[in-house]
Amino acid sequence: MKRDFPGHVAWSQAQMNGDHALAFVAVKPRSQDTELHFHLVYDGITFARLSDAVTAAEGALSKILGFDARDTPVFSSPEC
Numbered sequence: 001m002k003r004d005f006p007g008h009v010a011w012s013q014a015q016m017n018g019d020h021a022l023a024f025v026a027v028k029p030r031s032q033d034t035e036l037h038f039h040l041v042y043d044g045i046t047f048a049r050l051s052d053a054v055t056a057a058e059g060a061l062s063k064i065l066g067f068d069a070r071d072t073p074v075f076s077s078p079e080c
Contacts (some may be wrong), residue, residue, distance in 0.1 A: 012061045014053035020046035024035035
């Protein structure tokens with residue numbers, strides 16, 4: 001899932017890490033000389049299945065309100 005914001009593009013991402021999965025939001029500022037950043041969401045929570053991590057990452061992506069001065073996502077929920 002992908003969302004466009006003024007100045008940024010963000011999308012959900014999930015990856016297996018050994019026997020568990022992690023949920024991320026990937027962020028790319030639109031300026032050409034910046035790098036892609038991955039933000040671990042739901043810190044401290046792992047998922048038994050990759051599909052569960054994908055669902056969690058999509059949920060976190062839907063809660064992005066905007067970005068701070070360091071291009072870090074600002075979420076509507078403190079859980080993210």
